[in-house]
Amino acid sequence: MKPNAFDSDSILTDFLTDYLDGNLNRAEQQSFEEYLSENEDERVFARKAMKGKKALARFADKINVPSVTA
Amino acid sequence: MQAVSKAELNKMSDEDLMEKFQSGYEEAFNILVNRYQDRLHNFLYRYTHDHQDCEDLVQETFFRVFRSRHSYERIAKFSTWMYTIAINLAKSLYKKKKRMTKVTIHKDPDDSEDRPMKLEDTGILPDDSLHEKMCMDQLEEALEKLSDDFREVVVLRDIQQLSYEEISEIADLPMGTVKSRINRGRAQLQELLENYVYPETISA
Numbered sequence: 001m002k003p004n005a006f007d008s009d010s011i012l013t014d015f016l017t018d019y020l021d022g023n024l025n026r027a028e029q030q031s032f033e034e035y036l037s038e039n040e041d042e043r044v045f046a047r048k049a050m051k052g053k054k055a056l057a058r059f060a061d062k063i064n065v066p067s068v069t070a
Numbered sequence: 071m072q073a074v075s076k077a078e079l080n081k082m083s084d085e086d087l088m089e090k091f092q093s094g095y096e097e098a099f100n101i102l103v104n105r106y107q108d109r110l111h112n113f114l115y116r117y118t119h120d121h122q123d124c125e126d127l128v129q130e131t132f133f134r135v136f137r138s139r140h141s142y143e144r145i146a147k148f149s150t151w152m153y154t155i156a157i158n159l160a161k162s163l164y165k166k167k168k169r170m171t172k173v174t175i176h177k178d179p180d181d182s183e184d185r186p187m188k189l190e191d192t193g194i195l196p197d198d199s200l201h202e203k204m205c206m207d208q209l210e211e212a213l214e215k216l217s218d219d220f221r222e223v224v225v226l227r228d229i230q231q232l233s234y235e236e237i238s239e240i241a242d243l244p245m246g247t248v249k250s251r252i253n254r255g256r257a258q259l260q261e262l263l264e265n266y267v268y269p270e271t272i273s274a
Contacts, residue, residue, distance in 0.1 A: 001254075001257060001258060001261060006250065006253060006254075007250070010246045010250075013246060013249050013250050013253065014246075014249065016253055017234075017249045017252070017253060020253070020256075045253075045257050048256070048257035048258075048260040048261060049253045049254075049256040049257040049260070050256075051256075051260040051263075052255070052256030052257055052258070052259040052260035052263075053228060053256045055209055055259065055260065055263060056209075056224065056228035056229060056256065056259065057228060058205075058209075059206060059209045059210075059213075059228075059229065060228060060229045060231070062206050
């Protein structure tokens, strides 16, 4: 996998993490998506991370991890 | 000590149960075992890929929780504390197994009776279920191919659904490293899955 800006920039990593978790507000999401649209390596990486996260969510459903009341 | 019913214990948080256990309610420990044994087994399987090893590790983890109950302090979430014990045990087992000499029994080419056994396939599934199972098998395989560093945090986050703070404590890593490894692990996993579907596009 190609190195990209997420490897060296912790703020961008935080942005991506919140983006994938759905924790960005509308304005933040818009500016992050603008950033991705202008940076191909980062866009490809973010898309792969998102798809990987979805695949893992399906997997977690299938193996039926019991929910825990904390 | 005021008596607490099993129904009341069942409604308690993990941390409250640990307090009850520390004050002598062994039933509280049994409830914690019931809450976590399957979850812990699933988690440890990502490390060991062996159900028997997992069972032993789950048992050992709970034994240590039992034995060390008085060293637990409420400043940590119970699950974080327990996962830390489990990970340390899994890592020790891995190191121990690496040191063991492997012995393989090869098929004897000179013995005509020594041939592979044919077993009836009882696992034939309808198309949809089969496809689903294949996808899950590929996912499982891809997960196994991830490096330990990535797999550990991805499993804790996306399968065990722990918070970043808990993962940071369990893996003993700064938060930034945890987040970065999770994202990279997810992206690598997706790349591996794409390679199953389009093997000709494998990138270096």
